[in-house]
Amino acid sequence: MTEQPPPPTPSAHALAVVMRDYLSYGESGMADLKEAVHSRSRKPVIGAFCQELRQILAGEVAVPTGVINREFRRRAEEDAALGQGDGDDPMHYDDQQAYEALADLWEYLDLTPEGEPHDAHSVLKATVKKSRSQLLWIDGDPVQALRTWMSWRSLALFVAGVVVCTVSWAVRERVDVTFLRSLLLLLTIAGFAMAGIGGGALWLRRVRYVNPDAFLPTEDKPKETRR
Structure with missing residues (x-):
């Protein structure tokens, strides 16, 4: 039985391309690389490099x-x-120096642990995903969480509004007196408004419990310059 050849080692082709096209040009090349990494339409070689x-x-x-x-x-x-x-000798790294240089490059490019650009779009996407999951379930004691954000007045207003709206509309459909039908229609609208206010208040309290910074105004930050 013949001996199998060892598996090929990674060629680091993307790293070589990035070093040649970007990193060899110093600070300007680093800035161009960061822009290419965070571009919405990244080149395949940039994604492979990350x-x-x-x-x-x-x-x-x-x-x-x-x-x-x-x-x-x-x-x-x-x-x-x-x-x-x-005329000086070219720079030469050992394994430790090369690893530290790549670690510094990772930090400079502001990449996520998955190797994706850590820009505002990805942060917003992750925040929305996390908030969406928390809206469905929160880790910990669900009973204690319910007691924390629940407002019994808002709940009572919601339930009362639903009952008034449903009963008024059902009775209105069974009577023929014009005056009573108009009065019941007003009660139906009032019940619907009560249910909307109570339910909306509960929803807002739930969202603020999940994210205390929700609905707060955000400050406009100046855009970073490339150079």
Whole structure:
């Protein structure tokens, strides 16, 4: 039986592309990379790079130190050919330095633990999803939670409104006297309004219990500049 070859190691192709097209250009390249990462229509290679970076920092794949050092050498040779280099040896990282540099890059790009851009859209989406789940169920004692946010006056108003609205409408459909029908119609409308106010008050108390900052005005923040 022949010996099977070892599984191929990740080529870190996306990291090499990102280093060549963005990171080699210093601060301006870093800013361009962050903009590309947080773009609504990300390039596939940028998405692959984010996932690759997540796998490296999570220890799922080896740190591609060789890829990083090769890009340093390539950039130094290119600068020397253009007469822009200072003649010093190219930068060289060991595994620890490469890992720390990638960790700093992760923090700079502001990525989520899943390797997705941690922008305002994703934050809003996560908040809505969390609030939606909390509206259905809250961890802890449900009886104590109910006692905390429940308003018995609002509940009584809601129940009374439903009863008045239902009974008034049912009686109105059975009488033929014009005066009584008009009076019962007014009672029906009043009952409907009572039920709406009571139910709305309960809903607002429930939402504020889940999120105390709900319905509060938000301050407009100035947009960050790229440079």
